[in-house]
Amino acid sequence: MPGNHERALDALARRGRLRALEPARGLDFTSNDYLGLAQSHELAAAITAAIERGVPIGAGGSRLLRGNHPEHELLEQEAAEFFGGPTALFFGGGFVANTAVWSTLPGRGDLIVYDELIHASAHEGMRLSKADARAARHNDAQSFEDAIVSWRAAGGTGQPWLAIESLYSMDGDRAPIEDLAGIADRHDAMLVIDEAHATGVFGPAGRGLAAGLEGRQNVISVHTCGKALGVMGALVIGPRSMRDFLINRGRAFIYATAPSPLVASAVRAAIQICRDHPERREKLHQLMAFAGKELNAKTRFRASGSQILPLIVGSDAAAVSLAGSLQRRGYDIRAIRPPTVPEGTARLRLTITLNTGESEISRLIDDIAAAEAETAA
Helix, strand or coil: CHHHHHHHHHHHHHCCCCCCCCCCCCEECCCCCCCCCCCCHHHHHHHHHHHHCCCCCCCCCECCCCCCCHHHHHHHHHHHHHHCCCEEEEECCHHHHHHHHHHHCCCCCCEEEEECCCCHHHHHHHHHCCCEEEEECCCCHHHHHHHHHHHHHCCCCCCEEEEEECECCCCCCECCHHHHHHHHHHCCCEEEEECCCCCCCCCHHHCCCCHHHCCCCCEEEEEECCCCCCCCCEEEEECHHHHHHHHHHCHHHHCCECCCHHHHHHHHHHHHHHHHCHHHHHHHHHHHHHHHHHHHHHCCCCCCCCCEEEEEEECHHHHHHHHHHHHHCCEECCEECCCCCCCCCEEEEEECCCCCCHHHHHHHHHHHHHHHHHHHC
16 A cells, blocks of 8 residues: 555656645745735634633534533624624534535435536545536636526426635636526526635625625625634624524534634634724735736736736746746745646735735735846746
8 A cells, every 4th residue: 555655656646636734934925814814913812712711622522512612602603693694513624615505415316516717625425425526617607507408408496606716826816706696586596605715805894705695595605713813713603493404413513622702702703803994904905906017018918906926927836936936036935736726827815915915915026027037948
């Protein structure tokens, strides 16, 4: 068995796709800490206050045993109110939340239609699901509808489920949410929206790009807490029956040790910061606009209109080379290669956060242009 693993690792290395853990280094242009909360004094103070009032670090068990803490329930109550949904359920991470949703809620005889660029966590859940699954072209609402129509014509009688991200993690582009909501209405479908990269950044008070749809009986949203909120975990927002079904049938919820009550307390504080301090979001949007203008003016790459700026270079080797050049100049930027992104679209994924300012962004864009010129020469 070790020999098989070694051969597989050697093959990855030959293709330039061997992964390794590396420490954070240089200026932050790679994290998802969009609002700069992960190391903020505000969250540190919230954690300190929670410890002082006796909130435990560990839950001690699953939530169906002794691990259900008042901090979990307070977070879920406050999150439902903040995001505008009927109920919320807290998970230890976005991957486990998406896996639980897609492996548990769609049933045998149902159809899942998913955007071809949906998160790997959704794919993992669909792999475990009893429902059929079909891919739709990226951000093509008609492709979603065509999949449902053809499934019905072939005798499909269950419920359709639509799987999308509101803001795509590797391209930084937005889904046609309103069009997809209309399709869900016409076909008695459930629309599940992964707001991972929009939570805290877009929408009123940072409620996400699908904030206007929250509270509808055919809409479920997933809001991760480890990106703009700066902590960890994920909140699934939706109808009461959804929450109860996940608690009763969701293996990823039932058999997992409950998330840290201390973390739940920190997420509550992060949501409060989102609600009460719009200046963070306003500053981020200013930096996003500045970065987009600089990128368009000085390089061949185009801005995405969000805090995620993909520099698609094509080959794995070109992405690794450009990333290495920028790392040597003092930036924390990583190459993203297949299978995380489609073949032939290896890239650098730049992120704009409050951990850097206009001067660092301007210098980065200048260095990208210089590195490109060096590569061309």
